[in-house]
Amino acid sequence: MANIQDSPDDREIPLDRVGVTNLVYPVTVPxxxxxxxxxxxxxxxxxxxxxxxxxxxxxxxxxxxxRLTSENLEIILSxxxxxxxxxxxxxxxxxxxxxxxxxPVSGATSLLAIPVGIEATLDESFDVALTVEAPVLSxxxxxxxxxxxxxxxxxxxxxxxxxxxxxxxxxxxVELIEDSASGPVFPLLKGEDERSVIEAAYExxxxxxxxxxxxxxxLDSDVRVHWYRVEAENLESVHDHNAYACVERRR
Numbered sequence: 001m002a003n004i005q006d007s008p009d010d011r012e013i014p015l016d017r018v019g020v021t022n023l024v025y026p027v028t029v030p031x032x033x034x035x036x037x038x039x040x041x042x043x044x045x046x047x048x049x050x051x052x053x054x055x056x057x058x059x060x061x062x063x064x065x066x067r068l069t070s071e072n073l074e075i076i077l078s079x080x081x082x083x084x085x086x087x088x089x090x091x092x093x094x095x096x097x098x099x100x101x102x103x104p105v106s107g108a109t110s111l112l113a114i115p116v117g118i119e120a121t122l123d124e125s126f127d128v129a130l131t132v133e134a135p136v137l138s139x140x141x142x143x144x145x146x147x148x149x150x151x152x153x154x155x156x157x158x159x160x161x162x163x164x165x166x167x168x169x170x171x172x173x174v175e176l177i178e179d180s181a182s183g184p185v186f187p188l189l190k191g192e193d194e195r196s197v198i199e200a201a202y203e204x205x206x207x208x209x210x211x212x213x214x215x216x217x218x219l220d221s222d223v224r225v226h227w228y229r230v231e232a233e234n235l236e237s238v239h240d241h242n243a244y245a246c247v248e249r250r251r
Contacts (some may be wrong), residue, residue: 005050017041017090018051023060036095042086043123051084059083060091068093068118070128070167077122088123097132097170101186103193104200110188114174117161129227132173133159136181137197138234141205153201155185156208156234160215163227180214182206208234212245219249226251 019041040056059079066072073091080089098111117131139153158177162168178184183201186193206214212232219228229248236242 003052005048005052007049008047009049010047012046014046015044018044018053019056019090020053021092023057036093038094039090039092040080041090041092042080042084043088044086051086055083056080070120073118073120073128074122074126077120077126081122088121090121091119093118099171099174101184101188103186103189104196105192106190108188108190108193110186112185112187114170116170127163129161129163130168130170130173131159131161132170132177133157134174134177135185136178136211137183137185137201138208138211139182139201139205141207141210143238144202144205152238153182153198154234154237156181156211156232158211158215158233159231160219161229162219162225164224165226166224168224176218177215180206180218181211208232208243208245212247216247216249220251 019039021039023038023040024036038060040060042051042056044051059082060076063072063076063079066076077089077091080091081087094115094117097114097116099114101110101112102108103110112135115133118128119131120126120128134157136156136158137153138156143152158181160173160177162173182204183197186197189197211234212230215230215232216228219225219230227248227250229246231246232244234243
């Protein structure tokens with residue numbers, strides 16, 4: 001059967017990325033993780049009509065047991081490029097990381113699900129970005145001022161993307177995010193735990209702007225980080241909208 005993908009194309013339009021998305025595969029990712037979704041892409045030259053997408057899946061399949069370190073990602077991308085003769089390869093990985101939570105008073109344990117994303121590109125150089133999203137608790141400083149004490153609080157989410165020199169653990173970013181908020185979120189709390197969590201959160205009220213800046217300040221002090229993006233969003237409890245703040249920096 002003729003490979004139509006190998007036929008020439010005369011429209012002179014190169015494609016930045018072609019490949020496969022939403023490929024669910026067992027991949028060796030950090031402990032306490034599950035369900036990896038993969039996107040595999042390469043650059044397509046303007047004279048080429050299509051890419052052999054099956055070759056991308058085959059090359060990735062043969063690397064599925066490789067543990068996803070930065071060094072190994074570069075090797076996998078090199079294999080993707082070689083499989084189709086491309087100059088650039090890109091991979092996107094999404095998985096859920098589970099971190100154990102212990103309630104502050106009762107000690108009850110549960111697992112908190114943390115969405116994690118990895119994007120890596122290999123062309124003339126190698127680039128990789130790690131994204132971690134964690135839920136947080138935030139207490140509104142404005143409502144505390146207005147009422148003289150009681151305030152509305154809400155659950156929020158903070159997504160932090162970083163490019164680093166060296167290694168950074170997922171748990172490090174989760175801890176950094178939670179330390180920047182009014183408090184952490186727990187899947188399981190007893191009655192005595194809820195009071196403890198609420199009282200602690202009231203001691204540290206933050207706007208969504210404070211939340212984004214607190215995370216940025218901590219990332220600024222980490223010598224490993226040379227680029228970051230912070231997106232904080234509060235799921236407002238007394239407003240019919242969400243509150244959002246974002247900061248992106250390169251050092």
